[in-house]
Amino acid sequence: DTAVSQTPKYLVTQMGNDKSIKCEQNLGHDTMYWYKQDSKKFLKIMFSYNNKELIINETVPNRFSPKSPDKAHLNLHINSLELGDSAVYFCASSDSFHTDTQYFGPGTRLTVL
Amino acid sequence: QKEVEQNSGPLSVPEGAIASLNCTYSDRVSQSFFWYRQYSGKSPELIMSIYSNGDKEDGRFTAQLNKASQYVSLLIRDSQPSDSATYLCAVKSGAGSYQLTFGKGTKLSVIP
Numbered sequence: 209d210t211a212v213s214q215t216p217k218y219l220v221t222q223m224g225n226d227k228s229i230k231c232e233q234n235l236g237h238d239t240m241y242w243y244k245q246d247s248k249k250f251l252k253i254m255f256s257y258n259n260k261e262l263i264i265n266e267t268v269p270n271r272f273s274p275k276s277p278d279k280a281h282l283n284l285h286i287n288s289l290e291l292g293d294s295a296v297y298f299c300a301s302s303d304s305f306h307t308d309t310q311y312f313g314p315g316t317r318l319t320v321l
Numbered sequence: 322q323k324e325v326e327q328n329s330g331p332l333s334v335p336e337g338a339i340a341s342l343n344c345t346y347s348d349r350v351s352q353s354f355f356w357y358r359q360y361s362g363k364s365p366e367l368i369m370s371i372y373s374n375g376d377k378e379d380g381r382f383t384a385q386l387n388k389a390s391q392y393v394s395l396l397i398r399d400s401q402p403s404d405s406a407t408y409l410c411a412v413k414s415g416a417g418s419y420q421l422t423f424g425k426g427t428k429l430s431v432i433p
Contacts, residue, residue, distance in 0.1 A: 239419060249407060251365065251423040264420055298364055308353055308413065310421065312364035 211235050212313035214299050220319045221289055229284045229316045231299030239263075240282035241300040241310065242274060251298070257282055258304055289320045323348040325412050327424035335432050340397040342427050344410030347391070353413040354386055354393045359426065360406045369395060400431045 212233045221227055233240065241264070242254040256264035257276040271287040282299060299313040324347040334340045342356075353372055357365035371377045371384040371393065383396040393412075397404055410424040 241419075248425065249359075250425045251409060253420055253422075256419050258419065302419075304419075308355065308370055309367055312366070315364050 212299055212301055212311050214297075214313040214316050216316060217314065218317050218319075220321065222321055223289055223291060225289050226285070226287045227289060227318070228286070229297055229299075229318075231282045231284070231313055233280055233299075233301040233311070233313075235301055235303075235311060237301040237303050237311075238279050239302045239304045240276065240279075241302075242282065242284050243298040243300060243312075245296045245298060245315070247295070255282075255284075286318075289318075291320050294318055294320045323351075323412070323414065323422045325410055325422050325424035327408075327410050327427050329425055330428040331430050332427055333430045333432055334400050336400060336402060338400050338431075340400045340404065340429055340431070342395040342397075342408050342410075342429065344393045344395075344424055345391055346393070346410075346412045346422075348412065348414055348422075349391065351388075351391075351412045351414055354384070355411040355413070355421070356382075356384060356395045357409040357411060357423075358406045359409060365409055397429075400429075402431045402433050405429055405431045 239258045241256045245251045255274040260276045276282045296315045300310040302310045326345045356369040359365045369384040371386045377384045381398045385394045407426040407428045409426045411421040
């Protein structure tokens, strides 16, 4: 059983388009995260939700909007895609009582042409 | 600005040798320290966590923490080709914090 899943795995799109990435976890965790990993492998936190409430919102363009319909899901919508948005986006989850152990999804490789 | 610094490598070691990976951090109030392993094209996975000064051993892995020097390291004994991956150091500021700050990772290659 997949613990943290993301769809799609690959996403190729044109500049200016709007796209969404979905994330689901079946671990019963109450905290979820979005990370961006650029071409130099630098992994950086973008957002975090705890019990559907936004708790971390790093300096990210407001073209990026996370949405958490419930504790098991955290989606990422990106408007007006730019070349610099090309990266691998990882979703992760943790238990708020054990936030040290974050479980990562397989990643979504976004390529903006 | 919290920073976590790692030598990007690549670090090459022969099979059976000890691989030593180092990490420094800037935030003095950091309390929790982690090593994640990331194989090429895969997601990061947690391999070690350490919270107190000193050494923590888990199988072939030993994490070392020195808070006074703001330094954490990972030793891999009897390195295997399957250990070839990028190792990410991550730091969390304090109790109740949800945020991990990652270093840029060190790429390790174990040569058979």
